[in-house]
Amino acid sequence: MRILKTDLGVTIEPDNAAPLEVRHIIGIGRNYAEHAGEMGADLPERPMVFFKSPASATIHGEPIVIPPICVDPDTGGEQVDFEAELAVVIGRPARDVPLDGALDHVLGYCCANDVSARWWQRHGSAGQFCRGKSFDTFCPLGPKITPAERVPDPQNLRIRCRVNGETMQDASTADMIFPVAQLISELSRGTTLLPGTVLVTGSPSGVGFARSPQVFLRDGDTVEVEIEGLGILRNPVQLER
Numbered sequence: 426m427r428i429l430k431t432d433l434g435v436t437i438e439p440d441n442a443a444p445l446e447v448r449h450i451i452g453i454g455r456n457y458a459e460h461a462g463e464m465g466a467d468l469p470e471r472p473m474v475f476f477k478s479p480a481s482a483t484i485h486g487e488p489i490v491i492p493p494i495c496v497d498p499d500t501g502g503e504q505v506d507f508e509a510e511l512a513v514v515i516g517r518p519a520r521d522v523p524l525d526g527a528l529d530h531v532l533g534y535c536c537a538n539d540v541s542a543r544w545w546q547r548h549g550s551a552g553q554f555c556r557g558k559s560f561d562t563f564c565p566l567g568p569k570i571t572p573a574e575r576v577p578d579p580q581n582l583r584i585r586c587r588v589n590g591e592t593m594q595d596a597s598t599a600d601m602i603f604p605v606a607q608l609i610s611e612l613s614r615g616t617t618l619l620p621g622t623v624l625v626t627g628s629p630s631g632v633g634f635a636r637s638p639q640v641f642l643r644d645g646d647t648v649e650v651e652i653e654g655l656g657i658l659r660n661p662v663q664l665e666r
Contacts, residue, residue: 426533426570428484435482437514437570437621439532445516445621450477450564451612452539454554456602456627463635472603472611477539477625478559485567485658489540489642492560492665497544503664504543505642508628509586509594509650511579512537512566513605515622519613527609530618533570534579536650536658537625538586540564540642543634565648566623568656576654579605583653584629589646593636596629598652603627 427438435447454473455461461468483489489505497504516532539558542549546557558564576582579598586594598604603611605626612618633640642648646662 426572428535428567428570430484430487434479435484435566437532439516445532447479447482447566447623448619448621450479450482450623450625452477452554452558452625453603453608453627457596457600457629458602459596459600459630460628460632463630463632468602472608474612475554475558477555477564480561481559481564482623483562483565483660485565486660487565488562488661488663489538489565489648490562490663490665491642491644495542495545495560499544503641503643504634506541506543506633507586507588507593507642507648508539508541508632509584510537510539510625510628511582511584511598511605511652513579513609513624513626514570515618515624516620518620519609519618520616522610522613524606524610527606528573528579530609531573532620533572534576534655535566535570536568536652536655537623538565538648538650538658538660539625539628564625565658565660567658571655582655585651586631587649587651588640588642593633593640594629594631600629601627
């Protein structure tokens with residue numbers, strides 16, 4: 426299954442089926458215990474949900490573009506971070522889905538990078554995540570969609586992130602607090618998850634914000650997200666000028 430950019434945005438082309446436009450991106454925060462800890466946050470009792478604009482979606486090989494608005498007014502530098510995540514693509518409508526049938530609604534899986542402008546996430550939007558997560562190109566997806574039937578267990582995949590070849594994150598989806606099936610079942614309660622919805626399921630520990638010294642994306646960097654069996658999502662970073 427291909428994933429490509431079109432005039433409408435980012436589109437998924439399933440094999441022998443009509444294309445799906447990426448129409449909704451749902452993010453899950455603090456879904457790995459070690460990541461919650463490194464951010465100084467308590468473990469959530471329920472899935473922590475935020476949204477990313479569909480316009481934030483981009484594809485393998487395309488640049489992550491850091492706009493001028495992402496400069497931290499306190500430090501004068503960009504605080505744009507990487508977050509390797511497993512992405513789940515919904516293939517058929519899901520509403521009030523029971524846990525044991527939740528994965529039946531998955532079209533496929535891919536790598537995602539939940540790029541985050543930390544100042545906007547923490548301070549610029551009165552505590553709401555969506556602005557800092559939704560700048561254009563801040564949700565790379567790819568390199569392709571792996572059909573769900575080729576992923577027997579989405580909770581048994583190694584997930585890694587590298588910046589300029591240096592490993593920053595290395596974990597397993599087995600470490601998720603809320604697994605994929607539980608997320609789909611919970612998010613579909615009273616709400617229809619439409620085909621083309623992309624669920625980004627949370628980032629493991631190792632993000633740049635939590636490091637000492639901190640590591641943020643800079644002009645000329647290359648970011649790679651690799652998930653076992655799903656390939657390597659690679660994107661260069663550039664400042665908007």
